[in-house]
Amino acid sequence: MTALTVAADVRAGRRKAAEAVESHLAVIGALEPAIHAFNQVMADSARADAAAVDAAVAAGQDPGPLAGVAVALKDNLCTRGVATTCSSRILDSWRPPYDATVVTRLRQAGAVIVGKTNLDEFAMGSSTENSAFGPTRNPHRLDRVPGGSSGGSAAAVAAGMAPLALGSDTGGSIRQPAALCGVVGMKPTYGMVSRYGLVAFASSLDQIGPFAATVADAALLFDVIAGHDPMDSTSLPDTAPSASARLGEGVEGLRVGVITELTHAEGIAADVVARVGEAADALAAAGAKVEEVSVPAAVYGLSAYYLIAPAEASSNLARYDGVRYGLRVPGADITEMYNRTRAAGFGAEVKRRIMLGTYALSAGYYDAYYGQAQRVRTLIIRDFDAAYSSFDVLLSATTPTTAFEIGAKTSDPLAMYLSDLCTIPSNLAGHPAITVPFGAGADGMPIGVQVLAPALGETVMFQVAAAVEAAAPPGPIASATPDRGRAGAGGAGI
Amino acid sequence: MTTDAPHAPAPFSPTGEWETVIGLEVHCELRTATKLFCGCRNAFGDEPNTNVCPVCLGLPGSLPVLNRMAVEYAMRIGLALHCRVEPSIFHRKNYFYPDMPKDYQVSQYDRPINVDGWLALPTGRRIGIERAHMEEDTGKTTHVGGGGRIHDAGYSLVDYNRAGVPLVEIVSRPDLRSAAEARYYVDELRGILVATGASDGKMEEGSLRVDANVSVRPMGSTEFGTRTEIKNMNSMRSLGRAIDYEVTRQISVLTSGGRVVQETRHWNEADGSTRSMRSKEEAFDYRYFPEPDLVPLAPPPEWVSAVAAALPALPADRRARVAAASGLPVDSDAVATVVHLDLDGFVTAAAAAGADAALAVRRLANEVAASGDSAHRLSADGFTQLLLMESQGSLTTAQAREVLRHLLATGGSPSAVAASLGFEALAADALGSAVDEVIAAHPDEWGRFVAGEDKLQGFFIGQVKAATGGKADLKVVSSLLRARRSGA
Amino acid sequence: MIAMPARISRADVAHVARLARLELTDDELERFTEQLGAVLEHAGDVAALDTAGVAPTAHPLPLGNVLREDNVVASLDRDEVLAQAPAVEAHRFKVPPILGEAP
Ligand SMILES: [Mg+2]
Ligand SMILES: [Zn+2]
Secondary structure (H helix, E strand, C coil): CCHHHHHHHHHCCCCCHHHHHHHHHHHHHHHHHHHCCEEEECHHHHHHHHHHHHHHHHCCCCCCCCCCCEEEEECCECECCECCCCCCHHHCCCCCCCCCHHHHHHHHCCCEEEEEECCCHHHCCCCCCCCCCCCCCECCECCECCCCCCHHHHHHHHCCCCCEEEEEECCCCCHHHHHHHCCEEEECCCCCECCCCECCCCCCCCEEEEEECCHHHHHHHHHHHECCCCCCCCCCCCCCCCCCCCCCCCCCCCEEEEEHHHCCCCCCCHHHHHHHHHHHHHHHHCCCEEEEECCHHHHHHHHHHHHHHHHHHHHHCCCCCCCCCCCCCCCCCHHHHHHHHHHHHCCHHHHHHHHHHHHHHCCCCCHHHHHHHHHHHHHHHHHHHHHHCCCCEEEEECCCCCCCECCCCCCCHHHHHHHHCCCHHHHHHCCCEEEEEEEECCCCCEEEEEEECCCCCHHHHHHHHHHHHHHCCCCCCCCCCHHHHHHHCCCCCC | CCCCCCCCCCCCCCCCCEEEEEEEEEEEECCCCECCCCCCECCCCCCCCCCCCCCCCCCCCCCCCEEHHHHHHHHHHHHHCCCEECCECEEEEECCCCCCCCCEEEEECCCCCEEEEEEECCCCCEEEEEEEEEEECCCEEEEECHHHCHHHCCEEEEECCCCCCEEEEEEECCCECCHHHHHHHHHHHHHHHHHHCCCCCCHHHCCEEEEEEEEEEECCCCCCCCCEEEEEECCHHHHHHHHHHHHHHHHHHHHCCCCCCCCEEEEECCCCEEEECCCCCCCCCCCCEECCCCCCECCCHHHHHHHHHCCCCCHHHHHHHHHHHHCCCCCCHHHHHHHHCCCHHHHHHHHHCCCCHHHHHHHHHHHHHHCHHHHHHCCHHHHHHHHHHHHCCCCCHHHHHHHHHHHHHHCCCHHHHHHHCCCCCCCHHHHHHHHHHHHHHCHHHHHHHHCCCCCHHHHHHHHHHHHCCCCCCHHHHHHHHHHHHHHC | CCCCCCCCCHHHHHHHHHHCCCCCCHHHHHHHHHHHHHHHHHCHHHHCCCCCCCCCCCCCCCCCCCEECCCCCCCCCHHHHHHCCCCEECCEEEECCCCCCCC
């Protein structure tokens, strides 16, 4: 059942929020042992929140557009009094004294938060294997990764544990797992959704965005979380564009460019390229003008990203020093305490990126690495701007391949980084992008097609995404249904 | 005037054929209601860790938002120092230290808000200001055990109330040439900062903190020597002492064939020396990069000009005004003191009323200055009236001083105070008739005095004094006596 | 065009680990030297790019002058804040001895 239906029913008094939430808690209870989508399931507070929504409806009030809808939160979004771990030992047991702005907006919209989802530690990774609390498994096949870093949120929605989830996307961390899990995932225009209360990875790239089973549900959630926040200096001052406004209006007359560099490129699998082609054909058949377009600087996106993101991360993660909160490993003096705490508290990937970023910023290398990457960012924006002078939206692959096996890339960081090839350019440009499930690959695993739009182009982007969704072949059904999930809990794969 | 003021003679420092070169970095806490990036109170002396929030504690997920008033104060400071206000950006300065909640400091680096100004010393010499940039303050660490010294402490305790308090760091060019001049500079700067309303100027509360870059070079050389940076000078006195110590140390290093090492040195007030702060840590590499959580700051021209137009009169202008009114030299201590104590309004009021403005400056710089904070009991009107009573002879100098003491202690109007002290106004003509009466009563003695027996002047003065109950101004009496004798 | 830095050495990695306050084992040092080298080599295409006259983008947004008014907002409850700390004394955060002065 979609979030739109649940909310409409709960607001109309046709359905109890308590029942809706209870059904999701039941799915979580059945599948969580096999999938491990959550770091924490908030069953008690979810039941209390649902009861409050029902009481409001009974009292004749409107709880809001997400009335009674279960929402899962990536565990790097601060929740007051509820552990927020970032899947890191260094924050184990930290309880924020405040709610993220998006969490406040969700509550005000009547949503019911069901839990905090697993992620690659501090959102650094593309498989959710870099979690201090163990990997999340792809609901379609338990021996496959769900993607990452928001793998827990993607898996939760794919498995029906919650109709909606929030993730964060720094280089593809919403879109890549959404594509690998066969759900819709969207990264908003930079500044569209407040970052206040999102534990920072790379501040100039991070955006919070929705996961949903359908484009319309993703639009519903986007419309709730988007908008100006005075607590975030990088928050856009204007009214957010509506994602729901032109859903179902079709694509007649719209100009769609298929990005050569992010589709027909080395390393992008044939089945993925084929699905993008089919989506393009479907849009053309629906009346869009579809052409190939080149965004030449996009090929430098990955390199620029792996200089900028670690640089910012190295600074953002300095505060985990054992002084004010979180883990402390004692030392004879403060430096020893710092060194030991951070050695014990961070996992290998986080250390690697802190090292990379520290190096990229250090004296003598700034210009060659960080400074140069920022200039490449300018080139990417220019090339996108040029493309958008001829096209309303762009189309590309979301990921180079379908979900890979757990453990396949953990020893080769560069191979892992390459799985963000197609998603990174939007983060560097600050543009919105959405992935829509579009059939399966040769291995029967989901494939996503990416729709990209210029800054503030959410309305037309969702409009096109809905058309892609409407044309999509039936996707694979997550095989980890409650019954099979239990069966599969013992071993990898079903 | 306190003993810390720089107008006292500078300590003699025999640098011989060496020239001292000093540049100062002054950190000034701004008098905003809240911190630089969050709404926590900016207050000194509150209970530890009570003015903290997710932002100034650097909690995960928190984000900074710039305080408009801090920008306004920063511009006031820049404009008062004749800087250009420019578009600026904030950077992160990365280093680990427990008083810094995020383990980076948000500061302005290569694009500061104020650039390229100057400050005129009371002598008129201009000291260049390279920049005056905005940044956040750190928390406060207390060292426990080992007598509170950092190197011997068993552990340390951190209070983050001060973390995130807005600072402006004012960096001078290396234009200062002696410890005394450095003290003049800081005193002048403090006056400017207080005048703009941006700072309370309290060095003892750490509102104003001074670091000094010191080097020496052979007299006549145009190249700079290797400099050291001196930190931890908590008063004007320690600023002068530390610079003198460091200059002497550098000269002795150089004259004994050594080389000065570029380093940061810590001033130790107790033993009066500087000590190298180098630890086994490698040199700091701050890895500056643009703060991605903030956006560029470019105050629109109309904001800048509104701030410039609203600037109050600065100490240098005020000294010039007092000097012009009183005829005293503009760089005199008395003039500086009157402005320093915010009493220059009394001088201009006195001058406007036709009172002796030079006398006003002397009274203010001496009696009033010495009375500490009692000056608030004095009104400009009352003060002017007192000056007039003295110059018109209705009060003697001694009586005027006495009346001033009472005004400072208890307030009131000068005539009422004079009356209560029994200093009834003895007008010159009243005194004249007293003199005439005494002459009439002692014709013999008067005859001898007129004939040249000068020692009788004392006799007549004594008689007049007795007749007036001691209220007569004896100088006036003797001049009256002389006038009567020459006219006899 | 900016000169390509030389391949990162084990000593560079050790230096960076000190800057980043990360205690690394010999094994990690070895591995990171190898892995960072590979990533930086891949990033070399960026370092080698001719970007003369291209301004850096620190921010995808053209925002500026985002300011808040100087109004006091309630601070956090001290007990709640200190309850999260690994060590506390006299309402302050307690830390091991600090060997050097702040820079
Ligand atoms: Mg500074
Ligand atoms: Zn605060």
